[in-house]
Amino acid sequence: MFYLESIQKRIIDMLTVLEVSLRNRGFLNLHDQNIFSQRFIAELLNIVFGYKLVNLDYQKKNYTAIDLGDWERKIAFQVTVTKSSSKIKDAITKFIRSQQYVYFENLKVFILAQKQKSYRSNFETEGKFNFDPKVDIIDIPDIIKRVPSLSPEQLQEINSLINHDFFGYSSSDDSKPLTRETNTQKENYQVLRTVYRTEVPLYSDPECQCIRSGVSGVILEIREQPGNILNGYTIHPTTRKHFKAGIQVAWEWNIHNRFDKLWYRDPETGEIRSAWTQSAEFVGRAINN
Known part of the structure; x- marks a missing residue:
């Protein structure tokens, strides 16, 4: 018991x-x-x-x-x-x-x-x-x-x-750590964030009529390695201009510059989406491949 x-x-x-x-x-x-x-x-x-x-x-x-x-x-x-x-x-x-x-x-x-x-x-x-x-x-x-x-x-x-999922222990024997092979896989595990879209217009209203000046959205493609597994796309606010489609970026933020709820139009479908409820500014620097 x-x-x-x-x-x-x-x-x-x-x-x-x-x-x-x-x-x-x-x-x-x-x-x-x-x-x-x-x-x-x-x-x-x-x-x-x-x-x-x-x-x-x-x-x-x-x-x-x-x-x-x-x-x-x-x-x-x-x-x-x-x-x-x-x-x-x-x-x-x-x-x-x-x-x-x-x-x-x-x-x-x-x-x-x-x-x-x-x-x-x-x-x-x-x-x-x-x-x-x-x-x-x-x-x-x-x-x-x-x-x-x-x-x-x-x-x-x-x-x-x-x-x-939390500690990397094998599900077959929870009292033992991962095997050497699995540990190697865990050490090689990483998340790659690649710029997918830049300069996405942001709006202060849910109808996307009032554009928010001074900030734009950058959409990142998220992939899990090894396996190159696509885990989705995320959009973040930024005032920086160094983002280029196709470059990998670091997961870095300016927590002193925050933005309230904004909306955007999906670049692929034109569908209006909520970008976030509140967010810090994304400033990720480019990473050399």
Whole structure:
């Protein structure tokens, strides 16, 4: 019993650390960790709820507004650090517009941090799929509340997942560190950030009518090495002019220059998107290949 209680406490502690870390990084628009957390969240939800979620970012088809999907249960998740009703409404609108309900009958939202205490907005699904804000908006504290009721097998699986993802321990034997081969892979692990788009106009209104002068957006392509795995794209505010498409840049910020919520038009689709809620200025210098 003592052993299981110690695992429960450890899981709760580590999930709390993750929640605080994501919340603090989100304040500075440091969303790389959010991207990498999608795989961890998928595994965690699979263990806790018995889902078979996969990361849709790795699929060939573009699944707008959703990040994870369980094909058998026809459940889709959007994973986001933004907890507002407007963000969830936007996800639902895009889910409907892109007809994702053809593939998934239930949309859920996982908040990477803490959700609002309540959601009183009317989330209109047009009767095309299921979405109940009382049960379909989930956050890390919701998972923490479930920990005491999980089976010993589930607790051990989550403990193994934490050991692997947080500390680099092998899931096959959590008492031992990684093998030399895996350690080498871990040492070679890196995130490459390449400039994808520069001088992206930013706007101070959600209709993108009032351009914000003195700052523009730089879009980075994020790839994980080894394997050259595409992990997505992020946009950041900058006043610097040294960014050129195709160059790799360092992960550097000017935290003394901050920007409130701004919007932009997706250069590929023309779709209006929220750039960030609040962000420091990205100033990453070019890295020699």
